[in-house]
Amino acid sequence: MTKIEHKLYIDNVIRRVETARLRVSGHHIVKIVAVSKYSTSKDIESLYTIGQRAFGENKVQDLKAKSQELDEFPLEWHFIGNLQKNKINNLLDIDPTLFQALDSLDLAQELQKKLEAKDMTLDCLMQINSAKEESKHGFMPEDAKKAYLNIIEKCPNIKLRGVMSIGAHSEDTTIIKKSFETTYDIYKELPNATICSMGMSGDFELAIECGSNMVRLGSIMFNK
Numbered sequence: 001m002t003k004i005e006h007k008l009y010i011d012n013v014i015r016r017v018e019t020a021r022l023r024v025s026g027h028h029i030v031k032i033v034a035v036s037k038y039s040t041s042k043d044i045e046s047l048y049t050i051g052q053r054a055f056g057e058n059k060v061q062d063l064k065a066k067s068q069e070l071d072e073f074p075l076e077w078h079f080i081g082n083l084q085k086n087k088i089n090n091l092l093d094i095d096p097t098l099f100q101a102l103d104s105l106d107l108a109q110e111l112q113k114k115l116e117a118k119d120m121t122l123d124c125l126m127q128i129n130s131a132k133e134e135s136k137h138g139f140m141p142e143d144a145k146k147a148y149l150n151i152i153e154k155c156p157n158i159k160l161r162g163v164m165s166i167g168a169h170s171e172d173t174t175i176i177k178k179s180f181e182t183t184y185d186i187y188k189e190l191p192n193a194t195i196c197s198m199g200m201s202g203d204f205e206l207a208i209e210c211g212s213n214m215v216r217l218g219s220i221m222f223n224k
């Protein structure tokens with residue numbers, strides 16, 4: 001694609017996000033995080049030149065490599081993958097804008113210890129396994145609120161900003177919608193939560209209509 005074709009292509013993705021958010025309300029603002037896990041630093045740079053600022057990675061070593069390579073640009077980095085305890089310090093050294101996948105109390109405790117030792121805080125989202133899928137990480141919907149309050153109380157260096165969820169793995173829109181509604185219902189109940197991160201390339205319009213205000217778009221943003 002030429003640069004102009006690329007811009008037109010991205011404009012069309014943005015238009016789809018706009019149309020979906022306006023169906024909710026003119027006041028409903030949705031942020032796009034471009035998930036760059038299948039893309040190169042060069043791909044990221046070309047999205048940056050047409051205005052994209054927030055990028056997401058799901059492996060600590062990739063986040064490290066790409067954020068270093070693109071150090072000269074004012075980018076926002078989101079970590080959206082499962083975090084192994086032995087990678088916590090590596091993640092904290094990168095100091096990402098938002099860690100979107102806090103998925104257990106165990107991890108929260110370990111993260112709190114490491115944050116305290118480094119005298120830093122980290123903005124985080126709690127991951128919810130809304131469709132209760134074996135293959136996915138995250139808190140079960142029925143445990144989420146209690147765990148969220150528990151983390152606020154016990155882990156002062158973890159700054160919880162809301163929730164993240166991956167839509168149900170299904171061909172049936174009703175089932176996917178239900179998983180988004182489950183997440184949104186939890187989100188509404190949480191104190192001071194401002195981010196409801198749901199929706200990927202295949203289901204972001206539905207997610208936005210269910211209340212998402214942050215979409216994580218990979219393949220569609222990078223035209224893969």
Ligand SMILES: *Cc1c(COP(=O)(O)O)cnc(C)c1O
Nearest residue numbers: 035058080200201216217218219
């Ligand atoms: C890969 C990934 C995405 C983006 O997926 P696409 O379908 O390519 O848009 C979003 N969220 C998470 C947690 C991911 O791992």
